Amino acid sequence: MAGKTVSGISRGIRLLAAACILAPTLAFAQTALDRELSAISEQVRFLPDQALTRLQKIDADARSSSPAIYGEYLVQVAYAWRGINSFERSLQAADELISFARAGKDNVLLAKGMLARAYTLSKMGEQKASHQLAFEADRIASGTSDMPLRVQASITAGQSYAEQGNFPNALPKLQLAVDLARGIKSDLTPLASALNALVLLYVQLKEFDKGWQVQEESMQVARELQSAGRMALALNTEYGLAIDTQQIDRAMRALLNKLEVVRKMRAEAMVASTLVNLSDIYLKKNDYPRALRFGTESLNAALVLRDGHTEATARINIGQAYLGMGRVAEGKKSFERGLATYEKLGDKPELRIILSEYGSALERAGDHAAAIAAYHRERKLSNELFEDARRKAVLELQEKYEAEKRQRQIEQLSHDNQVKGAELDNRRLQQRVWWLLAVVFALVAVIVGLLYRKVRQANAQLEVKNLELKQQSSLDPLTSLYNRRHFQEFMRAHNVVERRSDDMVGALFLLDVDHFKNINDTHGHAAGDAVLKMIAAQLRIALRETDMIVRWGGEEFLAFLPAIPRSSLEEVARRILYSISSQSLEYHGAQINVNVSVGFAPFPLIPVNTPLPWERAVNLVDMALYLAKSHGRNRAYGVHGFSNFSQTTMEHIEQDLERAWREGFVDLSVVLGGPPGVPPPASDVHSNVVPLKGPRKAGN
Numbered sequence: 001m002a003g004k005t006v007s008g009i010s011r012g013i014r015l016l017a018a019a020c021i022l023a024p025t026l027a028f029a030q031t032a033l034d035r036e037l038s039a040i041s042e043q044v045r046f047l048p049d050q051a052l053t054r055l056q057k058i059d060a061d062a063r064s065s066s067p068a069i070y071g072e073y074l075v076q077v078a079y080a081w082r083g084i085n086s087f088e089r090s091l092q093a094a095d096e097l098i099s100f101a102r103a104g105k106d107n108v109l110l111a112k113g114m115l116a117r118a119y120t121l122s123k124m125g126e127q128k129a130s131h132q133l134a135f136e137a138d139r140i141a142s143g144t145s146d147m148p149l150r151v152q153a154s155i156t157a158g159q160s161y162a163e164q165g166n167f168p169n170a171l172p173k174l175q176l177a178v179d180l181a182r183g184i185k186s187d188l189t190p191l192a193s194a195l196n197a198l199v200l201l202y203v204q205l206k207e208f209d210k211g212w213q214v215q216e217e218s219m220q221v222a223r224e225l226q227s228a229g230r231m232a233l234a235l236n237t238e239y240g241l242a243i244d245t246q247q248i249d250r251a252m253r254a255l256l257n258k259l260e261v262v263r264k265m266r267a268e269a270m271v272a273s274t275l276v277n278l279s280d281i282y283l284k285k286n287d288y289p290r291a292l293r294f295g296t297e298s299l300n301a302a303l304v305l306r307d308g309h310t311e312a313t314a315r316i317n318i319g320q321a322y323l324g325m326g327r328v329a330e331g332k333k334s335f336e337r338g339l340a341t342y343e344k345l346g347d348k349p350e351l352r353i354i355l356s357e358y359g360s361a362l363e364r365a366g367d368h369a370a371a372i373a374a375y376h377r378e379r380k381l382s383n384e385l386f387e388d389a390r391r392k393a394v395l396e397l398q399e400k401y402e403a404e405k406r407q408r409q410i411e412q413l414s415h416d417n418q419v420k421g422a423e424l425d426n427r428r429l430q431q432r433v434w435w436l437l438a439v440v441f442a443l444v445a446v447i448v449g450l451l452y453r454k455v456r457q458a459n460a461q462l463e464v465k466n467l468e469l470k471q472q473s474s475l476d477p478l479t480s481l482y483n484r485r486h487f488q489e490f491m492r493a494h495n496v497v498e499r500r501s502d503d504m505v506g507a508l509f510l511l512d513v514d515h516f517k518n519i520n521d522t523h524g525h526a527a528g529d530a531v532l533k534m535i536a537a538q539l540r541i542a543l544r545e546t547d548m549i550v551r552w553g554g555e556e557f558l559a560f561l562p563a564i565p566r567s568s569l570e571e572v573a574r575r576i577l578y579s580i581s582s583q584s585l586e587y588h589g590a591q592i593n594v595n596v597s598v599g600f601a602p603f604p605l606i607p608v609n610t611p612l613p614w615e616r617a618v619n620l621v622d623m624a625l626y627l628a629k630s631h632g633r634n635r636a637y638g639v640h641g642f643s644n645f646s647q648t649t650m651e652h653i654e655q656d657l658e659r660a661w662r663e664g665f666v667d668l669s670v671v672l673g674g675p676p677g678v679p680p681p682a683s684d685v686h687s688n689v690v691p692l693k694g695p696r697k698a699g700n
Helices: 001-042 047-056 059-063 065-084 087-104 108-125 127-139 146-163 167-182 190-203 208-225 228-244 248-265 267-283 286-306 308-324 328-345 348-365 366-434 434-474 484-493 518-523 524-541 566-581 614-630 648-655 656-663
Strands: 504-511 550-553 554-564 586-587 590-593 596-603 636-640 668-673 689-691
Touching: 001 047, 001 059, 001 065, 001 308, 001 348, 001 636, 059 065, 065 087, 065 108, 087 566, 108 127, 108 146, 108 554, 108 614, 127 146, 127 208, 146 167, 146 190, 146 518, 146 636, 167 190, 167 308, 190 228, 208 228, 228 248, 228 267, 248 348, 248 596, 267 286, 267 308, 267 366, 267 518, 286 689, 308 328, 328 348, 328 484, 348 518, 366 484, 366 550, 366 614, 434 484, 484 554, 504 524, 504 614, 518 524, 518 590, 524 550, 524 566, 524 586, 524 590, 554 566, 566 614, 566 636, 614 636, 614 656, 614 668, 648 656, 656 668
Parallel strands: 596 636
Antiparallel strands: 504 554, 504 596, 550 554, 586 590, 636 668, 668 689
C-alpha cells in the first residue's frame, strides 16, 4: 500500500513536471499563431492569394487553439476567399464564425463574423442584406471593449449609410470612427482606415476643402505606418479626390506613385486597376497613344488575373483611344468586346454609362450612324433600368401594405383568442355563478361589436391604401408627371388613332436632356434630379392642361397633345426648346444651363389610308429625336408626312429615317433652339424653323 502510494506520488510529480515544461511551449505556440494572424490580417487586403496560402498552413494549429485565435483565423479566411472572388467559400467561413460565436456567446467574434459576411455580400451586389448586417454588427460591437473592432464597425456602418444616400447619418458615424481610432495608441492602422473612409465621404458630399484637409493627415499616418499597402490606398484616395476637383496632373502623379508601390508589392490586382485608371486619365487629356499603352497593359494584367470587370474596362479604354486616333474599325471592335463582357457580368448601370460614352466617341469620330445605334441601345437599357426601378418601388410598396395587412390579421387573431379565452372562463363561471351569465353575454356582445367596427375601419383603410397605390403606380415619384405605364394603358384603352380634319391634328413630342451624364458627373445625381424637376415644371408652363406630359424614362419626356392646329407644330417645338434653355438652374452655387433635343410629329401619322399604330408613331418620333441629337443637339426635328409612298415601304423608312428623307420619302423640318438664358423671340414664331425637304428622285 505504501509502495503504491509512493508510486502514485512519483507519477503525479512527473505529470506536474511535464505540465511545467509544456505550459511555456503551448503559450509560445499561441503567441506565434497570434503574431502570424496579425501579419496575415494586413496582407489579406492587398495580397489575398498569398495570405490564403499562409492561412492554409496554420489551419490545424488554429482550429486547436483558443477561441479568440480560432475566431480571428476564420475572419481572415473569409477575407482571403473574398479577395480572390470565391464568394461561396467566404460566406461559409463567415457563417462558421457566426455559429461558433453564438455558441460561445462571444459578441466580439459575432460582430466580426457579421462584418465579414457583410463585406462579401456587398461585393456580390446584395447591398440591402449587406447594410442590414453592417448596422447589426455596429450595434453589437458598440457594446464591447474591443476598440479596433468598434472603429471597423463604425466605418462599415457609415459607408453603408453613404451607399443608401443617407449622408446625415453617414458623416457622424465616420467622424466617430476617427475619434475612436485616435484613442488607440498601440496601432495606427484603424486611424488610417477611418481617415481614408472620411475622405471618400467628403468627396461624395463635394466638400473638397475638408477632404483635402483630412487627406493630408491620412497620407501622414500612412507614412508613419511604413505599410506599402496603406500607402497605396492613401494614394488611390488622393487620385479620386484630385479627379473630382479637376486636378488632372495631381491625380496622374498619385496614380504613378501608387503604380510604383503596388508593383514593388507584386499586388497584381492593384496593378491592373491602377493601369486602367492611368489609361482613363490619358483619355481625359486626349493623349490617345499613352491611353492605348496603359489600356493594353491593364488588359494583359486582367487576362492573367481572370478579372472580368478590369478586362472590360480596359477594352473600353482601348476602344476610346483607337477612336480618338481615327482608327474607327479597331476602336469599335474593342468597344464591342468590352460591352459584351459587361453584358455577361450583368452590370446594367455601368453598361448604360459606357454606351453613352460610346455614342459620344463615335459622334466625335464622325460615324453618326453607329453613334445613333449606340444611343438607341443606351436608351433601351435606360428604359429597362427605369422600369426595373419602378417595379421594385411598386413591389416594396405592396410588401409594405401586405405587412400592414398581416399585422392587422395578427391583431384580429389576438383579439379572437382573447374572446375565446373569455368564453371559456365564462363557462367555468356559469357552473359556479349562474346569475352572472347575462352579464358575460353582454360583455361578449360588446367585444364582438368593437371587433366588427375595427374590421370595418381596417377594410376602409385598406381600400384607401389600394387607391393610393393605384395613383402612385401611374405617377413618376420624382417629377409627379405621368409615367410610361400610364401612357401605354391610356393609349390602349382609348381610341386615339383616328382621323381628324386637315387643320386639326394630334401631336407627339419626345425630348431628351442634352449631355445629362455630364451634369451628373460634374454636379452629382442630386443636381440631375433637380434638372429633371425643373424641366417637368417648364413643360407644365409651356403646354396646356389638356396635354398629357409623361416621364418616358431616365432623362426622356413625352408630350401627347390631343388637338392642335397642324400649322402650330413648329411653334410648340420652339416653345419647348426655349422654355427650357431660357432657364438657369442654380445648384450649390453653380449655374447649370440645360438644353434638350426634340423629335415630333402629328398624330395620327397616315402613310396612305391607314393610320400608323401609336407604337410605330412614337418610334418614328424617337428616330427624329436622335437625328436632332446627332446633328448638333438643342434643336427639334419634326416628321410632317410621307411622299412617293408607293415607291417604298414603312419598314424601309423605319430602318433609317435620315436615309428615307434623303431619298425623298419623308418630309422633315428642324426648329433651332436658342442660346442658354435667352428668351424666345417676341415675333415671327417661324424665324428659327428650317424646312428640310429631301432630294427627290429623278422623274418625281
